[in-house]
Amino acid sequence: MKAKLKAEKKDLSPVSSMASSYHTKRRSFSRPSWLLCTVADLDEKMKKVALKIPEKDSPDSFAERADAYYQKRPQLLALLQELYNSYVSLADRYCRALAKNHNHRRYSSPIPSLTFSENGTYDEEDNGGEIVDSDAESSLSYQPSTRNKFDVEMIVADLVIRNVDYDFVLDKLNQVERQNNESSRKIELQKSLLDVMESERLILLNENARLGYKVATLMEENKAVSSESLFMKRKAAELARCVFKMTEDHRVCMLSRKIEDLQGQIYGLEKRNKEYYDQLVKYEEQKTRRSKSMKVKREVNLKYCFKVPEDVVAGITRNFSFGNLKKGDDQEGNANVEVKKKVPKLWDRVKKLDIFFCGPNFNTAYC
Incomplete structure (x- = not known):
């Protein structure tokens, strides 16, 4: 479970690095207040999640692994879903604002949001409709009006979105692969356990057969001893009669x-x-x-x-x-x-x- 959490943390690191790189690229532009609040909120949540991940290398107990699986994992999935939706909504707002400003609606295609469930699957939701905030419209006054700069920004935004989609898909594939590996490992363990149980069954069958043979021999010996005891009783009775006769004689x-x-x-x-x-x-x-x-x-x-x-x-x-x-x-x-x-x-x-x-x-x- 530790390795899984660390892997998820590592998978989150490229997203945060891409967001920071994209944020540095946009430093030349003015940053509206809503963007600053959203980024600050995301940073705070990332810090909380990073603090909750233990760094020790000692093996986890069963209680810790259960707590990490049933409590921390849903929190991470919820945070990832929120990050993805927030990032997509930001990019979509930005693209729609630029398209509205320059009348280029062809660049602002709606981007579906992902909804993660507790079992690791995700569902796509269509964010239809135009979402334009007053802060986004106010930020358009700070954007340059050149066509080339607009194309570069749109390409960068599209590239970032594609990279994020790729990273999420790659993370999902990694999760599926890990689950597949874990399932295969469990299957191997079950097979080995089945082999061990089969060997134990054979051993028990042999032991049962040996005990059955031993019981049969003991029964035969018991019959022989019982017949011998009857013979000895008869002999004892004859000897008693002889002794009585001798005493009478x-x-x-x-x-x-x-x-x-x-x-x-x-x-x-x-x-x-x-x-x-x-x-x-x-x-x-x-x-x-x-x-x-x-x-x-x-x-x-x-x-x-x-x-x-x-x-x-x-x-x-x-x-x-x-x-x-x-x-x-x-x-x-x-x-x-x-x-x-x-x-x-x-x-x-x-x-x-x-x-x-x-x-x-x-x-x-x-x-």
């Missing part, structure tokens, strides 16, 4: 060992019981023998010690000795029967216990 083995130990103890107890029973039977036999021998001895003693009749002895022995002996024998027999009854009952209980503990599915492999 071990428990059965321990119980079978305990049963064997108890059977051994029962066998030893049965053996001792049988020995005790044999000893008891022998003792009972010895006791019966002793009782019989004692009975015989008593009968002999009674027969020889007491001489009584045999029938009396028989009755006494029948009533006393033999009855008591029978009673003793009956008591001993009852005791032996009770012992005999007790022994089979104990043996039956042992048999029942053996049958209860010795069950099926006995496995001695884990013992």
Whole structure:
């Protein structure tokens, strides 16, 4: 934007220089008051515009460029339009005044004015009609009356007007060219940006494809891991069943060992019981023998010690000795029967216990 403002300032410099040269050429003539006021006003406006243009070379910020584009640029365009219209009107007044004075209407062709818009375009307006001020008419009294001088002045005025038109057209062409260059530069930037975005799109597509392949591999690995986990769960269940079975077998083995130990103890107890029973039977036999021998001895003693009749002895022995002996024998027999009854009952209980503990599915492999 700075460069654009400087270029516009440079483009304005030839116009101001041409106006000053034209003003120096006209120094030999008298200058009316309206011309002096117009020139002073234009000089003041040019100074204001020149003061507003920054001279620093540092890069502009976005706010400064926006301010220069939206505020200063319309001011410059308005000033250029005003300068152009003022200059054209002055030249037209001058030409018409000279033509009116010398009756040469063919030199005073109307010059269209330019109207600049904010987007840089301009429109031509036809300044029809004759514009003659009292100051211009008063200035005719100061003009020389020679034909040659009038022709020279008209040629100079026409040349100045043509130069101004040329300068404005050239400035407009420069502006259009700058806009064209800027547009081409923007187009190039957009193309480069499009290329960058296309490369980024390709990179993202490749990355997306790579990620899709990676996701597919991860899904396959997940399926494999899930199947492996199911297999491990089945194996764990089988191992748990095996461990449970082994613990049951071990428990059965321990119980079978305990049963064997108890059977051994029962066998030893049965053996001792049988020995005790044999000893008891022998003792009972010895006791019966002793009782019989004692009975015989008593009968002999009674027969020889007491001489009584045999029938009396028989009755006494029948009533006393033999009855008591029978009673003793009956008591001993009852005791032996009770012992005999007790022994089979104990043996039956042992048999029942053996049958209860010795069950099926006995496995001695884990013992």
